[in-house]
Amino acid sequence: MTEDSTGPLAPATAVLINAIKLHSDVVGNPQHEPTDAMRAVNDLRKAMDGYAETVFDISGWGNPFNEVDRNSHQSRKKRSKKTPKKAEGSVTVEAVYRLRVKDEGAALRLVESRTRLRGQSLSEDMSASAVDIVTELFRLDAWDPFNYPDEIIAVVDQEWTCSSG
Structure with missing residues (x-):
């Protein structure tokens, strides 16, 4: 191209x-x-x-940057050195969801209602962007993307791993 x-x-x-x-x-x-x-x-x-x-x-193809780590290799190395040794029986779960906010207005209303229900306020720097909406829902709900109506926020793809340590 x-x-x-x-x-x-x-x-x-x-x-x-x-x-x-x-x-x-x-x-x-x-x-x-x-x-x-x-x-x-x-x-x-x-x-x-x-x-x-x-x-x-x-x-209909997925994100071509899906495997691109938005954090540098060096910062990962530094973080891993600071990570304490995992306790016996500990489990690491990593999940990646690709979501599509189909109706930003409805999604924003969803964020506003969940915020009110919890007696909290929206982050001051939140915009009406799909990224900010999903971030705020993650913060508010401890995150289960399947809890939202599919016509507002749809799970397009997901992958996860579970390992010991």
Whole structure:
């Protein structure tokens, strides 16, 4: 695919390419401001998510970045060194869900009602984006994505592992 492609993925591809270029320009400049770097990182993540959504909408294929770890290998190594030794009989469960917020308005109302029921308030920096809605539901409900009406939030894919240690 070339940069000037006119296929159905072209707009999302162009946004992704521009986000990669901006990220490269900002973090490749030793004089960059940290806020500019964070903005470039967030823009790149949004572009990746937008591209993945477009791929799914057009083709039904899953997220091409699904296996991309959003944390660096180095930070994982540092975290693992700090992790205390696991107790006998401990179990590690890792779950990954790919969700689709089908109705952001209804999902936002769901967040608002669950927040009120718990006597809590919404996070000040929460937007009406699908990511913020799902994050807030995770925070509020201790997370079971199958608890939500499929016409509002659908589980597209899931994978999980369970291991000792």
